[in-house]
Amino acid sequence: MKVLPVKLPDVGEGVTEAELVEWHVKVGDIVREDDVIAAVMTDKATVEIPSLYSGKITELAGEIGQVLPIGTDLVMIETEADAVEDQTLAADPGEPAADKGAVNPETTKSAESKPPAQTEKAAKPVQQTRPRPVAGTSASAPRTEGALPLAAPSVRARARDGGIDLRQVPGTGPAGRITHQDLDAVFSRADHPAASSGPGLPRSPRIGSEDIPVVGMRRKIAERMALANARIPHITVVEEVDVTALEDLRAKLNDSRGERPKLTLLPFLAAVLARALPDHPEMNAHYDDEAGVITRHAGVNLGMATMTDAGLVVPVLRHVEALGLYDIATEIARLSEAARTSKARREELTGSTITVTSLGPLGALATTPIINPPEVAILGVNKIATRPMWDGTQFVPRKMMNISASFDHRVIDGWNAAVFVQKIKSLLETPALIFVEV
Amino acid sequence: MRQDSCKLLILGAGPGGYVCGIRAGQLGVDTIVVEADKPGGTCLNVGCIPSKALIHAADEFHAARSLVGGNALGISAGAPSIDLARTMAWKDGIVSRLTGGVASLLKKAGTRHVQGYARVLDGKSVEVTTPEGPLRIDAENIVIATGARPFELPFLPFGGPVISSTEALALPELPKRLSVVGAGYIGLEIGMAMAKLGVRVTLVEAAKSILPQYDAELSKPVLARLQALDVALHLDAKAQGLTEDGTALRVETLGGPQEIPSDKILVTVGRAPVTTGFGLEDLGLSMTGPFIAVDRFCATSMRGVFAIGDVTGEPMLAHRAMAQGVVVAEHLAGLPTIWDKRAIPAVCFTDPEIVTVGALPDAQEGLAVTKFPLAGNGRSMTLGRSDGFVRIVHDPDSGLIAGIQAVGAGIAEMAGEFSLAIEMGATLTDIAATIHAHPTLGETTQEAALKGLGQALHI
Numbered sequence: 001m002k003v004l005p006v007k008l009p010d011v012g013e014g015v016t017e018a019e020l021v022e023w024h025v026k027v028g029d030i031v032r033e034d035d036v037i038a039a040v041m042t043d044k045a046t047v048e049i050p051s052l053y054s055g056k057i058t059e060l061a062g063e064i065g066q067v068l069p070i071g072t073d074l075v076m077i078e079t080e081a082d083a084v085e086d087q088t089l090a091a092d093p094g095e096p097a098a099d100k101g102a103v104n105p106e107t108t109k110s111a112e113s114k115p116p117a118q119t120e121k122a123a124k125p126v127q128q129t130r131p132r133p134v135a136g137t138s139a140s141a142p143r144t145e146g147a148l149p150l151a152a153p154s155v156r157a158r159a160r161d162g163g164i165d166l167r168q169v170p171g172t173g174p175a176g177r178i179t180h181q182d183l184d185a186v187f188s189r190a191d192h193p194a195a196s197s198g199p200g201l202p203r204s205p206r207i208g209s210e211d212i213p214v215v216g217m218r219r220k221i222a223e224r225m226a227l228a229n230a231r232i233p234h235i236t237v238v239e240e241v242d243v244t245a246l247e248d249l250r251a252k253l254n255d256s257r258g259e260r261p262k263l264t265l266l267p268f269l270a271a272v273l274a275r276a277l278p279d280h281p282e283m284n285a286h287y288d289d290e291a292g293v294i295t296r297h298a299g300v301n302l303g304m305a306t307m308t309d310a311g312l313v314v315p316v317l318r319h320v321e322a323l324g325l326y327d328i329a330t331e332i333a334r335l336s337e338a339a340r341t342s343k344a345r346r347e348e349l350t351g352s353t354i355t356v357t358s359l360g361p362l363g364a365l366a367t368t369p370i371i372n373p374p375e376v377a378i379l380g381v382n383k384i385a386t387r388p389m390w391d392g393t394q395f396v397p398r399k400m401m402n403i404s405a406s407f408d409h410r411v412i413d414g415w416n417a418a419v420f421v422q423k424i425k426s427l428l429e430t431p432a433l434i435f436v437e438v
Numbered sequence: 439m440r441q442d443s444c445k446l447l448i449l450g451a452g453p454g455g456y457v458c459g460i461r462a463g464q465l466g467v468d469t470i471v472v473e474a475d476k477p478g479g480t481c482l483n484v485g486c487i488p489s490k491a492l493i494h495a496a497d498e499f500h501a502a503r504s505l506v507g508g509n510a511l512g513i514s515a516g517a518p519s520i521d522l523a524r525t526m527a528w529k530d531g532i533v534s535r536l537t538g539g540v541a542s543l544l545k546k547a548g549t550r551h552v553q554g555y556a557r558v559l560d561g562k563s564v565e566v567t568t569p570e571g572p573l574r575i576d577a578e579n580i581v582i583a584t585g586a587r588p589f590e591l592p593f594l595p596f597g598g599p600v601i602s603s604t605e606a607l608a609l610p611e612l613p614k615r616l617s618v619v620g621a622g623y624i625g626l627e628i629g630m631a632m633a634k635l636g637v638r639v640t641l642v643e644a645a646k647s648i649l650p651q652y653d654a655e656l657s658k659p660v661l662a663r664l665q666a667l668d669v670a671l672h673l674d675a676k677a678q679g680l681t682e683d684g685t686a687l688r689v690e691t692l693g694g695p696q697e698i699p700s701d702k703i704l705v706t707v708g709r710a711p712v713t714t715g716f717g718l719e720d721l722g723l724s725m726t727g728p729f730i731a732v733d734r735f736c737a738t739s740m741r742g743v744f745a746i747g748d749v750t751g752e753p754m755l756a757h758r759a760m761a762q763g764v765v766v767a768e769h770l771a772g773l774p775t776i777w778d779k780r781a782i783p784a785v786c787f788t789d790p791e792i793v794t795v796g797a798l799p800d801a802q803e804g805l806a807v808t809k810f811p812l813a814g815n816g817r818s819m820t821l822g823r824s825d826g827f828v829r830i831v832h833d834p835d836s837g838l839i840a841g842i843q844a845v846g847a848g849i850a851e852m853a854g855e856f857s858l859a860i861e862m863g864a865t866l867t868d869i870a871a872t873i874h875a876h877p878t879l880g881e882t883t884q885e886a887a888l889k890g891l892g893q894a895l896h897i
Contacts, residue, residue: 148780150838150863160774175836177863 004053005073008061011040011047015346018042019067021216025075029057037075040068041216045349046310046342055079065215151178158183161207217310228373231289235409237421238366243384244399246431253325260326266304267328269356269381271434272427274300274321277354280420284353286374287411294376294411303352303372304332306339313339314372316352356381367404376411379424380404403428439565440573442552444470446770447564447577449556449716452479454747454759455583456540458767463547465771470575471549472556472566478537479585480748481756484604487536489624491529492607493631493787495520500634511822520635522611529607558717561740579742581766582718582730583759586709586748593679594619600680600703603628612637613701617687619677621648623786625706626660630789633667640670640698642677642689649786652843653798659825659845660788667789672696677705711749726751734777735769736762744770758782781841781860783853790826791849795856796841797831806834808866808890810882812846814897817877823847828882830866830890837865837891842883852880866890 011018018040025037032054039048059076062068149166151159155178159166162183169186171178188210214222246268253263277284277300286295302317315335320328338344355372356379363383371378382402388395403424407417427434446462448455451473459471476483499520508514544551552575554568561580566573588602596602606628614637618629621643633639641648641664648664648671649657664671678688678695686697711728713719724731724739729751736744744766747759761779768775786792799807809829812818818826826846832839842856859869869887874880888894 152862153778156778157775160776163774173863174865174867175833175838175863 001078003058003076003078004055006037006049006052006075006077008040008068008070008072008074009049010070011042011045011049015042015070017067017069018047019216019219020062020064021046022064023060024048025057025060027057027060031055031057031077041220042346045344045346046217049074051075051077053077053079065213065219149178150176155180155183162187217313221311224373225370228370232371232373233409234368234371234406235412235414235417236368236404236406237417238402238404239421239425241401241403241425241428242389242398243401243428246428247384247399249431257326261329261333263325263329264332265381265384266332266356266358267325268428268431268434269358269379270300270302270317270320270323270328270332271325272424273302273354273356273379275427275434276420276423278321279423280416282412282416283377283407283420285376285411286353287376287408288374289410297353299353301351301353303355303375304335305355305357305372306336308340308342310342313344313349314352314355315339315344315348316350318351354378359383366402369404369406371406371408376408377420378406380406401428440571441576442470442573443576444468444550445578446470446581446767447472447575447579448581448583449558449564450479450583450585450747451477451540451544451551452583452585452747452759453481453756454585454763455479455581456544456763457760458581458583458746458763459544459549459551460547461764461767462770463544463549465767465773466548467767467771469549470552470577471544472552472554472564472575474553474555476534476537477540477544477551478533479756480587482536482540483533484607486756488529488533488607489603489627489631490787491532492525493627495525495528496631496634497789499636503636520612522609522635526608526610556716558721561721561743579744579770581736581763582713582738582743582745582749583747583763584712584716584718584749585759586711586754588705589708589710591619591677591705591707594677594703594705596705599684599701600705603704603706606632606702606704609702614638615699615701616640616704617642617698617700617702618704618706619687620705620707621645621671621673622651622706622708623649623788623792625704626664626786626788628704628706629669630664630667633664633669634789638670639667640672640687640700642672642675642687642698644674644676646674648673649788649792652792652794653800655829656792656794656843656845659790660786660792662825663789670698672698709748709754711751711754713749734765736766736777753782753784755782755784779861780863781857783857785850785853787850790823790845790847792843792845793849793853793856794841794843795853796839796860798841798843799829799831801831801841804834805831805840806890807831808886810886810889810894810897812849812879812882814885815877815879815882817879817881818846820877821847828852828886830869830883830886832866832890837867839864839866839869844882846879846882848879852883855880855883 008018020038021041022039025031031037031051033052034050036048037051039046055077057075058078061072061074149169150171151166156166164186166178169178169182172182173179250263250268281296284297284300300320302320303314304317306313306315315338317328317331317335335348338348352372352375354375354377357369358381361383363381365382367380367382369378369380380403382404384399384401386397387400389398405421446467446469448459448469448471451471455471456477459469462469481487499518502515502518505513505515506517541551552566552568552573554566556564556566558564563574563576566575588604590596594600603624612635616632616637617640618625619642621641625641626648629639629641647654647657648661672689672691675689675691678690681688681697686699687703689696689698713730721740721743723743730738730745730749732738732745732750736746738745746762746766748754762777765775765777781796783793783795797805799805807829809827812826813824818824826849828844830839831841839859842859844852866887869884870891870893872884874884885894885896889897
């Protein structure tokens with residue numbers, strides 16, 4: 001037996017600290033090598049940290065939300081002796097691969113057979129030390145059918161107020177007693193009965209409130225949004241765009257796409273920006289307000305605001321100007337998938353020069369996008385709707401879409417903003433202009 | 439006929455009814471309580487309270503008698519005497535203070551109190567015969583809280599020398615010889631008090647033991663005390679009736695028929711729920727035996743009709759009725775309260791007292807028992823009484839406490855801890871790890887728990 005630390009590894013280039021966002025283990029848990037023990041977050045990427053050893057967790061480094069320097073001891077693990085030996089061997093770069101292979105089967109055996117035995121021991125100390133019932137020993141014992149749930153009157157009253165059937169609540173207290181903490185767990189589940197009023201349930205006022213710690217990704221988003229909104233005076237321009245021609249073109253391309261990816265509106269927007277920005281270099285820029293420097297970028301690295309389970313993420317489509325329409329579509333699909341599954345690499349989440357945000361069919365009539373600093377412009381697109389438009393002699397049905405673009409008014413004047421929006425509008429309305437070299 | 443209406447009408451102002459009335463009033467429910475007699479019901483008027491007063495007086499008298507000619511404490515005094523009329527006046531003073539208190543609590547809660555006999559017309563209306571004439575009350579909800587009355591034996595009808603507990607607690611003078619039919623807790627409480635007051639008491643019990651619902655271990659210290667008090671005890675004996683001249687009780691014992699000369703014969707063979715005679719039977723409510731069947735809201739089979747207290751069954755105890763009254767009041771006020779009690783404590787104010795809460799040792803298979811004697815408790819010795827024990831019935835694996843029983847002088851006051859332990863889902867460890875003040879009788883409970891864990895210190 002030996003207690004070894006698992007340190008917070010280097011999770012990305014230039015990263016010196018990471019925020020602890022999730023524990024996958026608790027003290028006393030048995031883990032195996034490569035089991036995920038925690039998740040940490042840097043900038044906008046969440047990284048899962050695997051265990052280096054098999055054994056029992058004896059100590060956790062900190063609380064959710066804590067920012068830990070790289071190299072901190074994340075957890076302490078009480079390891080089996082031969083597993084440690086294996087670790088020492090594996091850590092030795094000079095060790096021949098063949099020898100390592102010889103050690104591994106034994107490790108596997110110990111990892112698979114010993115920890116379960118230990119779990120059993122931990123769960124039933126009563127068997128060995130009887131007669132001595134100790135609080136907590138039978139905590140996980142399931143209630144026999146028909147047995148009344150064991151809970152203090154205050155717990156029962158709270159459950160009734162919350163519309164919770166205690167028979168459905170597992171008790172973790174001594175002798176299977178349902179504790180206030182057990183109820184907390186039920187209340188914190190989104191689907192607990194009090195949260196939904198299905199048919200037949202009596203209506204009653206819902207009482208109480210819930211505190212949700214703003215940690216991890218959400219805190220990062222909150223900080224950046226607050227910073228952007230507080231520091232940047234936004235000017236937002238809303239313009240309507242007739243996308244009938246663009247939608248016709250898109251439909252035709254999709255009809256004949258064959259093996260190629262389906263084109264959404266986003267690749268076209270990317271292409272429009274790639275086309276428009278060379279004429280408006282002030283828009284494809286970073287403004288370092290502390291240094292007082294505007295950096296105009298030659299290439300267009302397009303940030304794409306993407307909704308994930310964990311919150312807003314902005315993966316970056318690099319050098320749009322160098323990509324064809326289908327290349328863009330392929331890359332967008334890959335990046336958004338990576339972002340949604342938290343697999344995006346750090347470099348895929350940084351370095352954008354301008355950002356596009358779209359809520360698709362939820363896109364409303366107009367939005368007021370918030371700039372992704374240090375950028376100076378963001379283009380929001382709203383939903384497409386068929387509307388009657390006056391063509392001079394009659395009303396005709398046209399596919400209309402609004403665009404809502406925000407600019408950093410410190411460095412972009414209203415005139416420039418308006419001109420840029422008109423440029424975007426004209427490219428979108430006459431898509432041939434996007435692709436024709438004049 | 440005068441008419442009135444309310445949201446909640448409670449029939450009976452005993453512990454169940456008046457608590458229901460107070461709680462409903464507090465919660466803003468428009469409530470009327472109807473009671474023919476003084477508020478407080480059996481408990482305050484002819485039960486718990488007057489009997490405890492009498493028991494206290496008897497204990498004081500008995501203690502004074504023990505000082506005659508000196509005792510172990512070195513105190514000696516002359517022979518005491520008792521003026522039972524003054525004792526009764528003192529007891530009546532306590533009763534009227536308490537019943538007056540209940541009336542003012544109801545008033546303070548905004549609950550109306552109507553005096554008179556109620557007759558149920560249907561599930562929503564009642565006619566009350568008041569001193570001012572009949573009054574019809576229409577109510578959205580009715581609570582039946584009419585309680586119970588002493589059970590009458592057909593061959594020993596109340597009247598003449600045959601009395602119930604009600605009369606026994608209001609005797610103008612002490613009988614010389616008292617026979618008690620039924621050695622349950624009421625018969626024993628009054629019988630022992632009478633014995634301490636110098637009455638020659640004979641107990642007649644049809645079962646093989648006193649306090650038949652409890653095990654022998656629990657009743658044994660009481661049995662020993664009965665002998666010390668020279669109470670004659672006939673077990674396995676059936677009362678047959680009075681002799682022709684009414685001066686003796688005829689009893690069929692194992693050894694043949696006997697006649698026990700008696701000035702008074704107290705019949706305490708149980709209590710019968712009051713569910714008839716006021717129109718209730720016309721509602722056709724579902725019954726469980728002689729009792730009204732209720733659910734966990736204390737609702738009967740008829741919508742808007744509730745029942746609490748003794749009419750709903752055993753145990754017929756004031757504190758159960760009170761808790762039920764709270765359930766109904768809160769339920770009708772829209773709160774999510776239900777009847778979910780794990781334990782109802784029961785106390786016998788015998789000498790020594792007996793407390794039982796939750797499961798007895800034989801309640802189910804596989805329960806373990808740990809017991810600690812009061813003889814191992816310092817406080818007991820200083821009180822001059824070390825007979826009795828505390829017994830904890832528990833699950834041998836988890837230590838979960840299923841029941842606690844205790845016998846001992848003054849042990850009744852420990853009922854709260856016992857109930858709390860069970861209601862909280864406590865284990866032996868919870869009690870063992872709780873500091874109990876020294877020197878108190880309560881340490882016995884902690885020691886019993888420690889003993890159950892194999893960690894007893896003082897044995």
